[in-house]
Amino acid sequence: MGRHHLVDDAAMITLRNLLTGYQGQGIGVPLVGCFASGSMTAIVGANGSGKSTLLKTLAGLLPPVQGSLSFGQGGRPRVGYLPQQAEMDRQFPLTVFDVVAMGCWPTCGLLRRLHRAQQAAVWQALTRVGLEALSHRAISTLSGGQFQRMLFARLLVQEAPLILLDEPFSGIDKPTCGLLMTVIEQLHRQGRTIIVVLHDNQLVVEHFPQTLWLTPERPVWGPSAQVLAPWPESAAPLSACRLQSV
Numbered sequence: 001m002g003r004h005h006l007v008d009d010a011a012m013i014t015l016r017n018l019l020t021g022y023q024g025q026g027i028g029v030p031l032v033g034c035f036a037s038g039s040m041t042a043i044v045g046a047n048g049s050g051k052s053t054l055l056k057t058l059a060g061l062l063p064p065v066q067g068s069l070s071f072g073q074g075g076r077p078r079v080g081y082l083p084q085q086a087e088m089d090r091q092f093p094l095t096v097f098d099v100v101a102m103g104c105w106p107t108c109g110l111l112r113r114l115h116r117a118q119q120a121a122v123w124q125a126l127t128r129v130g131l132e133a134l135s136h137r138a139i140s141t142l143s144g145g146q147f148q149r150m151l152f153a154r155l156l157v158q159e160a161p162l163i164l165l166d167e168p169f170s171g172i173d174k175p176t177c178g179l180l181m182t183v184i185e186q187l188h189r190q191g192r193t194i195i196v197v198l199h200d201n202q203l204v205v206e207h208f209p210q211t212l213w214l215t216p217e218r219p220v221w222g223p224s225a226q227v228l229a230p231w232p233e234s235a236a237p238l239s240a241c242r243l244q245s246v
Helices: 003-007 051-058 096-108 116-128 144-158 174-189 201-207
Strands: 011-022 025-036 040-045 066-071 079-082 162-166 193-197 210-214 220-223
Touching: 011 051, 025 066, 025 193, 025 210, 040 051, 040 201, 051 162, 051 193, 079 144, 096 116, 096 144, 116 144, 144 174, 162 174, 174 193, 174 201
Parallel strands: 040 193, 040 210, 079 162, 162 193
Antiparallel strands: 011 025, 011 066, 210 220
């Protein structure tokens, strides 16, 4: 990514030699570049390349090991962050409606009664993901696909400008993947900035305009069709003359 991106006024998030990791131990190499406001970007790479760690750093859950990240005018926006399902406690005694209604907390406050417009927004989101009939079911009884649809309904209610999703299609059936992809595209059309960790390169090329490919030595950031273009087995995965490295 070229240096001019560092002063891009349209940037939602700007990375300045950002190295992510845990307990002071960095993963990969520092990143330089930006996520434009209203953009839709996939993060891909091998297991252990730091995809989830980068997402947690963008969400403010982990501090940078070195370098910095900054946000556009107005500072850090409200974030809709969805971790991998394995990181979530599904035994907590809540109903589907309860979880989706949590998306209203940033505006109505913790544990306060929802007003009429907020209740309507929750029901609209449940209908959008096909869960209105399961609104009073305990979350512990949901299938993996139903659980993920519930979390996407909460994202719809949240109205966060920045959406961060970590492997949102992992372990769920193809029809549910298609439904959730349409929800992501709906959020994007509303002007949200969306960053998603994915493993399915074909899905990335079909639906995500931008891709950040994390590799151990030379991460590459650019149009998905170029970043993930097929290459001969004898050639390097990416050509430096075809795309600029981060």
